[in-house]
Amino acid sequence: MSTNSSRDPFGEADLSQDRQTARHLPMDSDVWRRFKLGDEQAAADLYDRYSQLIYSVAHQVLRDPGTSEDVLQEVFLQLWRVPDAFDPAKGTLAAWLTVVSRRRAIDRLRKRRAETDVADLVVSVEATQLADAALNQISHKVGALLADMPQKLRVAFELAFMQGLTHCEISERLGSPLGTIKSRIRQALDFIRKKLDGNRANSNGNGHV
Amino acid sequence: MATVMFDKPHLVSTDETAEQAALYCLGDFSPEASKRYEEHLSSCAPCRAEVEQWSAVIAELALADSGDVPSKARTDFLTRVREEKAKGRHWARLSSVIITPQLSSRPVREKNRGQVSAALDQLAIRLSGIEQELLDAVVRAALELCDAGTAGFSVLYDEEQVFRWDALAGALAGAKGGTTPRTWSPCGTTLDLGTPQLFSNPSRCFEYFADAPQQIFEGLVVPVYVGRKPLGTLWVASHDDRKFDKEDLQVLQTFADFCGTAVGIMRGRHAKQDSDAK
Numbered sequence: 001m002s003t004n005s006s007r008d009p010f011g012e013a014d015l016s017q018d019r020q021t022a023r024h025l026p027m028d029s030d031v032w033r034r035f036k037l038g039d040e041q042a043a044a045d046l047y048d049r050y051s052q053l054i055y056s057v058a059h060q061v062l063r064d065p066g067t068s069e070d071v072l073q074e075v076f077l078q079l080w081r082v083p084d085a086f087d088p089a090k091g092t093l094a095a096w097l098t099v100v101s102r103r104r105a106i107d108r109l110r111k112r113r114a115e116t117d118v119a120d121l122v123v124s125v126e127a128t129q130l131a132d133a134a135l136n137q138i139s140h141k142v143g144a145l146l147a148d149m150p151q152k153l154r155v156a157f158e159l160a161f162m163q164g165l166t167h168c169e170i171s172e173r174l175g176s177p178l179g180t181i182k183s184r185i186r187q188a189l190d191f192i193r194k195k196l197d198g199n200r201a202n203s204n205g206n207g208h209v
Numbered sequence: 210m211a212t213v214m215f216d217k218p219h220l221v222s223t224d225e226t227a228e229q230a231a232l233y234c235l236g237d238f239s240p241e242a243s244k245r246y247e248e249h250l251s252s253c254a255p256c257r258a259e260v261e262q263w264s265a266v267i268a269e270l271a272l273a274d275s276g277d278v279p280s281k282a283r284t285d286f287l288t289r290v291r292e293e294k295a296k297g298r299h300w301a302r303l304s305s306v307i308i309t310p311q312l313s314s315r316p317v318r319e320k321n322r323g324q325v326s327a328a329l330d331q332l333a334i335r336l337s338g339i340e341q342e343l344l345d346a347v348v349r350a351a352l353e354l355c356d357a358g359t360a361g362f363s364v365l366y367d368e369e370q371v372f373r374w375d376a377l378a379g380a381l382a383g384a385k386g387g388t389t390p391r392t393w394s395p396c397g398t399t400l401d402l403g404t405p406q407l408f409s410n411p412s413r414c415f416e417y418f419a420d421a422p423q424q425i426f427e428g429l430v431v432p433v434y435v436g437r438k439p440l441g442t443l444w445v446a447s448h449d450d451r452k453f454d455k456e457d458l459q460v461l462q463t464f465a466d467f468c469g470t471a472v473g474i475m476r477g478r479h480a481k482q483d484s485d486a487k
Contacts, residue, residue: 033416037393043290051278053268059275069282076286090250091257095264102236142274166237182228189231193266
C-alpha cells in the first residue's frame with residue numbers, strides 16, 4: 001500500500017488529468033472551518049473544488065445529466081446542513097464525497113429500476129450481456145483502461161461499478177461464491193489502479209524534455 | 210452488504226481489508242454497515258489508506274467518463290445556501306451559546322458602587338483627551354470592576370464589515386487590533402439584537418475563538434451607540450469558571466453609556482475644530 005495515511009484530510013490523491021485539477025488545489029483547513037461556520041464564500045470554494053467530482057461519480061452510475069445534477073445538489077446541501085457528517089478523522093473529504101455520491105446515485109438507480117420495467121430486464125439479461133451493455137456506455141478513455149482486463153474480473157467489476165449491483169447480487173447472477181466475487185472486484189480495481197499509475201508515469205516521462 | 214466487519218484496528222493491509230474497502234467505496238454496504246465501517250475507519254489507518262486508494266481510482270474513472278457539470282448548478286446551489294442561511298441555521302447554533310436569561314437568576318456579587326463612581330470621575334477627566342486613550346481607560350476599569358479575564362472595546366468599521374478590537378486589557382491584550390466579522394460574531398449578534406448578551410463558550414459557535422491563546426468561558430457584551438448609530442461593543446470575558454451577573458452587566462452598561470456619550474462629545478468637538486480650521 002503506497003498511500004500515506006497521516007496526510008491532511010483536505011489533501012488529495014495524486015491524480016493528473018486536466019479536469020481533476022480543481023480537486024488537487026491545496027485547500028487549507030481554514031476553508032472547511034469557514035464552511036462549517038456557514039461562510040458562503042467557503043461554500044462556493046468547496047463547490048468549485050468538488051462539484052465536478054460529485055457530478056461525475058453520480059453520472060458514472062446514472063448516465064443522465066439531470067439526475068446526476070440532483071445528486072450533486074443533494075450531497076452538497078446535506079454537507080451544508082450537517083457539516084459534521086464528514087469527520088476528518090475517518091479520511092479525506094474527497095474520499096467521503098466519492099463514496100456518498102456513489103451511494104446516492106445507486107439509490108436513485110435502484111429506485112429508477114423499481115419504477116420501470118428495467119428491473120425485470122436486468123434480472124432476465126445474462127450477466128455478461130449486462131456487463132457488455134455497461135461497457136458500451138463508457139468513454140473511449142475508460143474503455144481503454146478496461147480493454148485488456150481478464151474477462152472474469154471485468155464482468156464482476158462492470159456489474160459492481162457501472163450497474164451498482166452488490167457483490168451478493170453479482171455472486172447470485174454469476175453463480176460464483178461471494179469470496180470469489182469480492183476478490184475479483186478488488187483485483188479489477190487494482191488492475192485499473194496499476195494502469196492509471198502506468199499512464200501517469202508515461203505522461204510524466206513524456207513531459208520531461 | 211458486507212459479510213465481515215472489523216472491530217479492531219489492523220496493523221497492516223491484507224487482501225481482506227482491501228476487499229472490504231473496495232466494496233465500501235463502490236457503495237456495496239448497507240447504511241448500517243457503512244456507519245459501522247466508518248467508525249472502524251476512525252481508528253484504523255490501513256483501512257483508511259485502502260479507502261483513499263480505491264476512492265481515488267473510482268473518482269479518476271468517473272472524471273474521465275462524464276461531461277461537465279451544468280453551469281447553472283452552481284447558481285442553484287449558492288441560491289439554496291443563501292436561502293437556508295436565511296432560514297436560521299445560524300440562529301439555531303447561536304441559541305446554543307447565548308445564555309442571557311441566566312443573568313436574572315444568578316446570585317449577585319456585591320459591588321462597590323463607590324468604585325464605579327470613582328472610575329467614572331477618572332474617565333470624565335479624559336474627555337478633553339483623545340478617543341483611544343479614553344477607550345483604553347474604559348476597558349481597564351471594566352476589567353477591574355467586573356473581575357474579568359479580559360475586557361475589550363470592539364469598534365464597528367462599517368465599510369469593512371468588521372469589528373476591530375481597538376482597546377483590550379487583560380489576558381487577551383496581545384490580540385489588540387484583531388477583527389471579527391460583523392455578520393458572524395458575538396459583537397455583531399449583540400448589535401443585531403440591540404441589547405446586552407451573555408455568551409457561554411462562544412467558540413462552540415464562533416469557531417475562530419478556538420485559536421485564542423486563552424479560551425473564553427463566558428463573554429458579556431453590551432452595545433455602544435453614539436446617538437442612534439452603533440459605535441461598537443464593550444465587553445468582558447472570563448477564562449476560568451467566573452460567571453458574570455446582573456451587577457457586572459450594570460457596571461458594563463454604565464461604562465458603555467458613558468463611552469457613547471463621551472465619544473459623541475469628542476467627535477463633535479473634533480468636527481467643530483476641523484470645520485473652524487477650514
